[in-house]
Amino acid sequence: MSGRRITKGGFANWVSRLFERLVMKRTLDHAYLIMGGHIFFQTLSAAVQLDLFTLLARRGRMTRHDMAEALKVAEKPIRILMLGCTALKLVRKHSDGTYSNSFLASRLLNADCPRNVLSIVKWQHFINYRAMFHFHEAIRANANVGLAEISGTGATLYEHLSAHPDLERVFQDAMQSISVQANDLLARSVDFTQFHNLLDVGGGNGTNIMNLARHNPHLKAGVFDWPSVCAIAEQNIAKNDLADRLRAVRGNCFVDPFPRDVDCILFAHFLTIWSEEKDRALLKKAYEALPPGGAAIVFNVMQRDDESGPLSAAWGSPYFLTLATGEGMLYTWAEYRTWMQEAGFKTVLTTPLVRDHGIIIGVKGDIS
Numbered sequence: 427m428s429g430r431r432i433t434k435g436g437f438a439n440w441v442s443r444l445f446e447r448l449v450m451k452r453t454l455d456h457a458y459l460i461m462g463g464h465i466f467f468q469t470l471s472a473a474v475q476l477d478l479f480t481l482l483a484r485r486g487r488m489t490r491h492d493m494a495e496a497l498k499v500a501e502k503p504i505r506i507l508m509l510g511c512t513a514l515k516l517v518r519k520h521s522d523g524t525y526s527n528s529f530l531a532s533r534l535l536n537a538d539c540p541r542n543v544l545s546i547v548k549w550q551h552f553i554n555y556r557a558m559f560h561f562h563e564a565i566r567a568n569a570n571v572g573l574a575e576i577s578g579t580g581a582t583l584y585e586h587l588s589a590h591p592d593l594e595r596v597f598q599d600a601m602q603s604i605s606v607q608a609n610d611l612l613a614r615s616v617d618f619t620q621f622h623n624l625l626d627v628g629g630g631n632g633t634n635i636m637n638l639a640r641h642n643p644h645l646k647a648g649v650f651d652w653p654s655v656c657a658i659a660e661q662n663i664a665k666n667d668l669a670d671r672l673r674a675v676r677g678n679c680f681v682d683p684f685p686r687d688v689d690c691i692l693f694a695h696f697l698t699i700w701s702e703e704k705d706r707a708l709l710k711k712a713y714e715a716l717p718p719g720g721a722a723i724v725f726n727v728m729q730r731d732d733e734s735g736p737l738s739a740a741w742g743s744p745y746f747l748t749l750a751t752g753e754g755m756l757y758t759w760a761e762y763r764t765w766m767q768e769a770g771f772k773t774v775l776t777t778p779l780v781r782d783h784g785i786i787i788g789v790k791g792d793i794s
């Protein structure tokens with residue numbers, strides 16, 4: 427029997443097939459990406475833990491057999507992994523059966539590339555992944571229910587991490603990677619010549635202040651963070667020979683006073699962690715600690731004022747609710763601007779940056 431006889435024709439069928447091909451196929455592919463988020467993330471994470479993309483970058487095109495041998499695993503699982511990596515466009519499969527990195531993998535997933543995001547993938551895998559299973563419960567409870575996945579005391583992920591030095595390192599490495607991606611923009615976009623002593627609240631392992639110090643030889647700066655994190659920052663500062671200008675101040679920003687000798691207070695990737703009330707209180711506390719002419723700077727991914735994205739804001743916000751604190755999110759430009767004004771800052775300047783980061787600067791008094 428010929429194919430022509432068993433295939434139904436007719437205009438209605440033609441329209442329906444066209445609709446399936448043009449509209450539904452694309453819709454279903456989009457749905458697969460969302461429904462398979464956990465599987466596709468684990469595809470990425472497994473390849474990252476095997477350091478597959480660095481291997482491909484160093485060795486050039488490889489067959490599955492070569493990969494299996496180099497990674498000391500069986501070929502069948504590599505076949506499954508490569509199917510996922512190819513469909514996700516992390517690698518390209520060539521007609522001779524070899525694979526090579528896509529542009530994304532060669533730039534972002536190759537350990538030899540300075541702007542790689544490998545530590546961010548590991549943070550998602552080792553710290554956030556299990557916790558995110560509880561997103562639905564977190565919505566119902568309006569609390570970080572996912573924190574139960576990581577043992578420890580205290581109400582926030584940061585406190586729990588201090589009981590797990592291995593996880594704290596994973597976390598700080600990821601924060602450093604985010605900072606490295608972003609903090610150059612901060613250093614290049616803000617004129618720090620008018621400031622002498624900067625405080626980086628929740629400054630983590632010191633990556634931000636070290637970069638700012640390199641760009642601004644006159645500037646003194648310090649991180650203000652938990653004691654266990656300050657210890658890491660101090661090691662990094664010493665390793666980079668910057669101890670004459672940089673310091674780590676141990677404290678809880680909600681309890682301990684900010685040092686009074688600073689004229690610029692930076693909140694980098696920090697106000698996203700907390701509730702609106704706490705952010706308002708922190709900006710007010712910063713305003714009161716600053717001398718006239720001093721400034722507070724908010725630096726993080728900003729949510730669009732129409733609340734339609736960007737993806738990075740939609741990616742980060744559930745983490746703050748479900749795991750980090752149960753109260754933060756990536757707020758809009760307008761919210762930060764309003765809170766700055768309420769805190770007393772007379773001049774509030776906003777600077778959108780490339781990609782999704784933004785800077786909001788509140789100056790105490792008039793700009794000189």
Ligand SMILES: C[S@@+](CC[C@H](N)C(=O)[O-])C[C@H]1O[C@@H](n2cnc3c(N)ncnc32)[C@H](O)[C@@H]1O
Nearest residue numbers: 584601605628629630651652655678679694695
């Ligand atoms: C999301 S990380 C941001 C790190 C860094 N600012 C950056 O831009 O990469 C948040 C930091 O805030 C610190 N932190 C959390 N709660 C804090 C508190 N109550 N007082 C001071 N630091 C805190 C954490 O230890 C962590 O280093």
